Amino acid sequence: MALGVSKKEKIDGLAESAGVSLAASAWKRLRRSPVFLIGATIIGIFVVLSLLSPWLAPQDPSVPMLIDQVVKARNEIPPPQPGHLLGGDLQGRDFFSRLLVGSQQTLIVGVGATIIGLAGGLILGTLAGALGGWVDSVVMRIVDVMLSLPSLLLAFSIAAMFARPSQFTVILAVSIVQIPVFARLLRGSMLAQRHSDHVLAATALGVKKGAIVFRHMLPNSLSPVIVQSTLVLATAIIEAAALSFLGLGNPDDRLPEWGQMLGDVQNVFDTHPHLAAWPAVCIIVVALGFTLMGETLREALDPKNRR
Amino acid sequence: MLRYTIRRLVQLVGVVLVLSMLLFAWLRLLPGGPVSALLGERATPESREALTKQLGLDQPIFVQYFKFLGRAATGDFGVSTGVQPGDSALEIFLQRFPATIELSFFAILIAIAVGVPLGYLAAKRRGGWFDNLSVIGSLIGVAVPVFFLAYLLKDVASSALGLPSQGRQDAIDATRVTGFFTLDGLITGEFDATLNALEHLILPAIALATIPFAVIFRITRAAVLDVLDEDFVRTAESKGLTAPVIRRRHVLRNAMLPVVTTIGLQTGALLSGAVLTEKVFSFAGVGQALAIGFERRDYPVLLLLIIMATIVYVVVNLLVDLSYALIDPRIRTR
Numbered sequence: 001m002a003l004g005v006s007k008k009e010k011i012d013g014l015a016e017s018a019g020v021s022l023a024a025s026a027w028k029r030l031r032r033s034p035v036f037l038i039g040a041t042i043i044g045i046f047v048v049l050s051l052l053s054p055w056l057a058p059q060d061p062s063v064p065m066l067i068d069q070v071v072k073a074r075n076e077i078p079p080p081q082p083g084h085l086l087g088g089d090l091q092g093r094d095f096f097s098r099l100l101v102g103s104q105q106t107l108i109v110g111v112g113a114t115i116i117g118l119a120g121g122l123i124l125g126t127l128a129g130a131l132g133g134w135v136d137s138v139v140m141r142i143v144d145v146m147l148s149l150p151s152l153l154l155a156f157s158i159a160a161m162f163a164r165p166s167q168f169t170v171i172l173a174v175s176i177v178q179i180p181v182f183a184r185l186l187r188g189s190m191l192a193q194r195h196s197d198h199v200l201a202a203t204a205l206g207v208k209k210g211a212i213v214f215r216h217m218l219p220n221s222l223s224p225v226i227v228q229s230t231l232v233l234a235t236a237i238i239e240a241a242a243l244s245f246l247g248l249g250n251p252d253d254r255l256p257e258w259g260q261m262l263g264d265v266q267n268v269f270d271t272h273p274h275l276a277a278w279p280a281v282c283i284i285v286v287a288l289g290f291t292l293m294g295e296t297l298r299e300a301l302d303p304k305n306r307r
Numbered sequence: 308m309l310r311y312t313i314r315r316l317v318q319l320v321g322v323v324l325v326l327s328m329l330l331f332a333w334l335r336l337l338p339g340g341p342v343s344a345l346l347g348e349r350a351t352p353e354s355r356e357a358l359t360k361q362l363g364l365d366q367p368i369f370v371q372y373f374k375f376l377g378r379a380a381t382g383d384f385g386v387s388t389g390v391q392p393g394d395s396a397l398e399i400f401l402q403r404f405p406a407t408i409e410l411s412f413f414a415i416l417i418a419i420a421v422g423v424p425l426g427y428l429a430a431k432r433r434g435g436w437f438d439n440l441s442v443i444g445s446l447i448g449v450a451v452p453v454f455f456l457a458y459l460l461k462d463v464a465s466s467a468l469g470l471p472s473q474g475r476q477d478a479i480d481a482t483r484v485t486g487f488f489t490l491d492g493l494i495t496g497e498f499d500a501t502l503n504a505l506e507h508l509i510l511p512a513i514a515l516a517t518i519p520f521a522v523i524f525r526i527t528r529a530a531v532l533d534v535l536d537e538d539f540v541r542t543a544e545s546k547g548l549t550a551p552v553i554r555r556r557h558v559l560r561n562a563m564l565p566v567v568t569t570i571g572l573q574t575g576a577l578l579s580g581a582v583l584t585e586k587v588f589s590f591a592g593v594g595q596a597l598a599i600g601f602e603r604r605d606y607p608v609l610l611l612l613i614i615m616a617t618i619v620y621v622v623v624n625l626l627v628d629l630s631y632a633l634i635d636p637r638i639r640t641r
Contacts, residue, residue: 144318144322145322145325145326145329148319148322148326148617148620148621149326149613149616149617149620150574150575150576150578150579150616150617150620151575151579152575152576152579152580152582153575153578153579153582153597153613153616156579156582156597156601157330157333157609157613159601160601160604160609161333234449234450238450238452241452241454241455242452242453242454242583245452245454245583245586246582246583246586246598246601246602247601247602248601259452262452262455263454266454266458269458269462270462273462276455276458280451280452280455283450283452284447284450284451284452287449287450288446288447288450291446291449291450292446295446
């Protein structure tokens with residue numbers, strides 16, 4: 001009897017150690033990483049702020065309520081005053097409220113770009129990696145052409161294609177650039193699995209090809225994609241700022257985005273530096289937060305680092 | 308080696324052809340097309356029709372494309388409509404290319420000269436305050452929008468350090484030979500002209516160098532960390548080799564491969580970064596022409612400059628791939 005119990009315990013123990021998935025062990029390590037926690041805290045605050053910003057903003061961000069204090073001739077803008085913590089912007093709108101609401105638009109740009117880039121990359125990468133053969137060749141040639149252009153330059157070119165730029169064209173421009181990156185990542189890790197034991201076993205068991213791809217290969221290829229997504233959230237926000245700076249951004253600034261706020265004040269950097277500094281600092285902090293999360297995730301999800 | 312090079316060059320031709328086709332289609336498919344771009348939205352129908360005929364836009368698009376290819380083969384890429392109206396696109400490129408090479412060269416020089424030693428030191432002192440501080444610094448370096456940093460340098464550093472922040476050179480009487488302002492002065496003996504051009508390069512080069520620096524630093528650090536763990540380094544240490552010899556022959560040489568790859572890939576960041584940096588510093592290079600081109604929708608210039616940027620990017624990366632053999636003798640035998 002005692003033997004039976006110990007055997008059972010042994011199996012339980014084995015199952016426990018084998019049952020800890022990569023995700024679970026990664027999470028265990030991440031919880032203890034101060035760098036990850038800093039990044040996650042930054043992003044947590046950012047997301048909460050952006051979701052609540054319509055209610056938190058003390059003033060309407062799109063109404064030029066301080067316009068009488070804007071003197072174009074003397075280059076004067078409304079100074080900080082009761083009810084307007086950071087004063088007004090060039091059009092006499094409450095700057096603090098615009099910064100707050102800006103967090104929401106910035107999140108929309110970042111998340112939108114990541115979702116489109118990810119979706120495009122998933123489709124192309126899965127097609128190439130799962131089917132191989134001529135599909136793979138065609139997809140990879142497309143990807144190669146896209147990658148042979150410097151990425152930011154490609155984003156500029158795509159943005160310039162649209163006669164009427166908007167929030168959506170900005171998102172499109174920064175996301176299309178990411179499609180080949182995601183596609184390559186996925187294809188690489190799926191190809192590596194095509195001849196691995198678990199895929200071979202599933203094939204031998206007669207599992208349908210579609211099920212193998214979606215149940216076995218895809219889930220095992222996702223960790224580099226997750227890491228890349230966090231990093232894209234950062235680059236999308238920075239690149240959106242560059243687009244606005246070149247006049248390729250969203251011209252409608254009733255609901256501002258940080259990159260747009262930064263790009264739009266380029267002519268007054270020297271006279272009103274705070275109009276640029278605030279959105280710039282916000283962008284830097286949030287981009288840093290996403291990067292810290294992405295880099296620590298990369299380390300945690302790397303099976304080599306698993307203990 | 309030769310076969311590999313030729314294959315890569317043939318691939319490049321294919322990429323450029325596909326790209327030119329896409330860019331060409333892009334120009335034609337624009338709302339209103341090039342006619343609106345040239346005449347503006349309020350032109351009369353008659354003048355639109357006349358220009359459409361004159362430009363051959365009433366023909367099928369593939370006929371137009373082959374005509375464009377034919378003209379391009381003779382160096383005719385069309386006439387600028389916005390950057391320098393009236394000048395040929397090729398002329399604008401040739402005039403401005405040396406400026407961007409000069410700027411990118413100094414930027415990548417700064418990035419390597421600071422990034423590689425710093426990355427090595429950080430790896431050697433892994434986990435120490437120097438390591439942590441420089442890793443955080445490099446992460447912030449990637450997070451700062453390039454043009455914002457450029458404006459900071461322009462507005463704050465230029466007055467504090469007394470450095471010029473506009474253009475490539477003051478309006479001094481300098482002889483032009485190559486288009487590289489720093490070289491021209493050396494060739495003709497006008498050293499003050501070279502000095503002046505160098506002063507104008509410092510701030511834009513630093514702004515342009517930040518992202519490549521941050522990336523090169525991190526790759527160097529990671530590569531050195533990998534190599535330091537290798538058995539051959541321990542062997543070298545235990546057989547009593549001096550630290551400088553181990554560093555030079557064993558660690559750095561083996562860590563350089565990923566670093567060199569990164570340097571090649573960073574030319575892409577340099578080319579795109581130049582668009583932003585050159586705009587801020589009114590630096591008359593290809594990047595500034597692209598910035599103005601995007602703003603004023605100068606399609607002939609954009610078409611040529613984007614194709615040229617692609618060629619430069621691909622060729623630099625080919626050269627990097629070929630240089631592997633120089634760095635790593637193991638690759639030569641393959």
